[in-house]
Amino acid sequence: TGVRDCYGFGERCPQLPPPDMAFSAPYFQLIQWDRHVGGMGDDCLNLNLWTTGADDGGKRPVIVVFHGGNYDRGSVNAPAYDGKNLALSGDVVVVTVNHRLGPLGYLHVAELGAPPAFRDAGMAGAHDMVAALQWVRDNIARFGGDPARVTIVGQSGGGGKVATLLAMPGAMGLFHRAVIQSGGRLGIGTSAKATQAAAALLQALQLAPDQLQRLHARPWQDVGLALGGAGNGRFAALVGEAGLPPHPFDATAPVASAGVPLILSSTLEDAAMFSADFAMTDAQLRRSLDEDFPDSASQVLAMYRDLAPGKSPYLIRAQIDSDINYRLPALTQAEARAGQGAPVHMALWSWPSPAYDGQYGAVHFIDVPAMFNNARDPIVGAGAAEGAAVCMQLSTALDAFAATGRPA
Numbered sequence: 285t286g287v288r289d290c291y292g293f294g295e296r297c298p299q300l301p302p303p304d305m306a307f308s309a310p311y312f313q314l315i316q317w318d319r320h321v322g323g324m325g326d327d328c329l330n331l332n333l334w335t336t337g338a339d340d341g342g343k344r345p346v347i348v349v350f351h352g353g354n355y356d357r358g359s360v361n362a363p364a365y366d367g368k369n370l371a372l373s374g375d376v377v378v379v380t381v382n383h384r385l386g387p388l389g390y391l392h393v394a395e396l397g398a399p400p401a402f403r404d405a406g407m408a409g410a411h412d413m414v415a416a417l418q419w420v421r422d423n424i425a426r427f428g429g430d431p432a433r434v435t436i437v438g439q440s441g442g443g444g445k446v447a448t449l450l451a452m453p454g455a456m457g458l459f460h461r462a463v464i465q466s467g468g469r470l471g472i473g474t475s476a477k478a479t480q481a482a483a484a485l486l487q488a489l490q491l492a493p494d495q496l497q498r499l500h501a502r503p504w505q506d507v508g509l510a511l512g513g514a515g516n517g518r519f520a521a522l523v524g525e526a527g528l529p530p531h532p533f534d535a536t537a538p539v540a541s542a543g544v545p546l547i548l549s550s551t552l553e554d555a556a557m558f559s560a561d562f563a564m565t566d567a568q569l570r571r572s573l574d575e576d577f578p579d580s581a582s583q584v585l586a587m588y589r590d591l592a593p594g595k596s597p598y599l600i601r602a603q604i605d606s607d608i609n610y611r612l613p614a615l616t617q618a619e620a621r622a623g624q625g626a627p628v629h630m631a632l633w634s635w636p637s638p639a640y641d642g643q644y645g646a647v648h649f650i651d652v653p654a655m656f657n658n659a660r661d662p663i664v665g666a667g668a669a670e671g672a673a674v675c676m677q678l679s680t681a682l683d684a685f686a687a688t689g690r691p692a
Contacts (some may be wrong), residue, residue, distance in 0.1 A: 293322030297385040297644030298508025300516070305422075311557045314663055315364065322361045326504040328386060329412050331419070332360060334371035335379045343440050344374050345435065345686035348379045348459070350413060350419060352440035352649070355520040356386040364649070369657040373676070374683035377429035378656075379420060383412035383442045387485050388508050390519035392478035396486070396493040408480060410448055410521050417449075417458035419585045434492035435461040437687040439652050443467025447617070448521045451538035460663045461689055462549040463682070464617070465651055466554050466610050473520035481518035485495040485510055510621075533617045542624040548614040549591060549631035553645035554650035557607035562598050562643045569597035599645045610648075629691055631681075635674050654678045 301317075304308025311317070334346070351358045351365060360380035367378030383389065393402050403412060421431045422567055436638035438446040438457045443464035448456045450462060488510040499507055511518070522532045532538055561568075573581040588600050595603075614630065621628045633654075636645045639662055653661035657679035667670030 293332065293361040295323050295325035296320055296329045296361055297328040297380050297388060298324045298326065298504050299353075299357040299385060299510055300509055301357070308648060310560045310640055311644070311647070314385040314637075314644070316362060316662075317571055319363055320359045320361045322359070324504075324508075326384075326508070327416065328382050328384060330382050330390075331401065331416055332365075332367065332380045333427060334367040335374060335429065336667065337428040339426060343430040344375055344377050344428050345433045345439060345683070346377045346379065346420060346424055346429040346434050347682065347686050348381065348417065350381055350383075350436065350438040350445040352438070352439035352441040352652075353440045354387075354444070354517065355390055355519070356410060356516045358385075358441065363480065364653040364658060364663075365656065366658055367656060369539040369659075370655070370679055370682075371674055373657050374679060374686075375422060376683055376686055379416075379424075379426055381413060381416040383416065384409040385388060386508060386516075386519045387482075387510065388504070389481050390473070390478070390521065390582060391485065392473075392475065392522055393482045393493065393496060394481060395475065395479045395485075398493065398496055402496055402564070406482075406522050409558055410445075410452065410528065411454075412457050413445060414450060414452065417455060420540075421458055430675075432460065433686065434459045435463065435682075437465070437477055437655070437682070439462040439465035440466070440648065440654075445521075447532040448528065449534040450541040453540050454530050456483065456540050461545045461546070461547075461685060462541070463685070464549070464614070465655070466546070466550045466648055468554075468610050468613060468619070472494060472510040473522040475522065477518070478520070479523050484518070500648075537617065543626050543629045545629075545685070546618075546621055547629045547631060548618050549608040549616050549633065549651065549692060550606065550619075551633040551646040551650055552647060553599055553602040553636075554604055555612040556599065556602035556644045557648040559598070559602075562596070564596070564601065564632075566597050569601055581633050596643070597641070601656075602647075627690060631683075631691075633678075635670075637663050638668065638671065640662055655682055 322342045351360045357399050359382050364381050424431050444467055446462050447463050577584050616631055617626050633651045634646050636642050637650050650663050654675040657675050659672035659675040660667045680682030681691040
């Protein structure tokens with residue numbers, strides 16, 4: 285309530301980098317994953333908002349963005365999520381959302397004898413996202429936005445969050461279009477794994493299941509970071525928990541959001557983020573394919589070489605892995621969605637990042653600063669003309685989709 289100062293970013297959810305992530309690695313340097321400003325704390329349900337006109341009666345489309353990093357790390361306080369240029373160039377209102385992650389957001393203790401107060405703890409982070417959308421519905425008109433034209437967007441883990449929201453009955457009516465970028469795996473948390481993760485956390489804190497109330501007295505450093513980097517990947521949204529009865533994009537697409545237009549996209553070499561083996565040889569490539577495709581390695585290699593003659597072995601391998609882990613799930617989601625009536629659009633980002641002499645190709649995350657029209661980001665060329673052009677192209681398509689339900 286009242287007026288609050290908005291001179292800097294709010295806190296992000298407590299988190300540690302995964303144990304295998306070295307910030308000296310070229311890819312994590314490239315996406316500036318260590319530059320999440322604002323500090324950490326458990327007051328982490330907050331949002332950032334950019335508009336060109338407050339209290340002016342405007343009815344601008346609204347774009348609400350949920351960050352990547354799966355359900356246990358990341359924030360929208362990173363440089364790539366700066367919404368200023370998108371708001372200026374597209375005359376849209378941009379909202380980016382921080383919320384609870386990891387054990388603070390997804391502590392499934394329902395099967396450990398939890399008291400009623402902890403009934404929804406396994407989906408608290410997802411309910412945070414719904415709360416942010418409710419805030420947008422109730423307040424965005426004061427910031428020149430149209431509450432009847434809200435588009436939700438997420439890349440990577442953020443794409444998984446958008447898919448989750450598409451299946452949550454409590455989120456229906458709070459958004460009207462959706463974008464999933466490199467959403468990746470179609471799977472979601474299981475009750476058994478979630479219970480195991482919760483039990484591990486309580487053990488680390490030396491608490492019995494009947495002592496859950498004591499969590500409130502523990503500092504966030506204890507609870508949020510109790511498992512260290514080993515906790516990453518253990519916590520996620522959970523089918524069957526309060527608010528998420530169906531599986532997002534299991535055998536069918538979520539029926540609750542059947543009327544919501546959708547964009548699904550991936551990048552040509554999403555999977556290049558997992559390695560910097562730029563010097564991979566033809567022989568090393570062939571050995572890796574023999575291991576993964578023992579009955580068809582020759583055909584697979586020939587097909588991908590036909591697609592892009594002269595492409596480096598490293599990028600061929602990255603494209604193969606990207607097709608399996610990102611492009612194919614996007615196609616599966618699109619096919620499930622296409623029979624429901626609302627428009628479904630697909631996109632493939634193939635423009636390679638000029639960073640690191642172009643060796644990463646069209647790598648994972650390159651479309652995030654581009655979506656925000658942040659042409660000064662290093663991954664799109666730090667303001668170079670060609671990168672600025674593709675940033676404008678993608679952000680303009682997003683503007684049109686937010687306004688009309690159809691991309692430019």
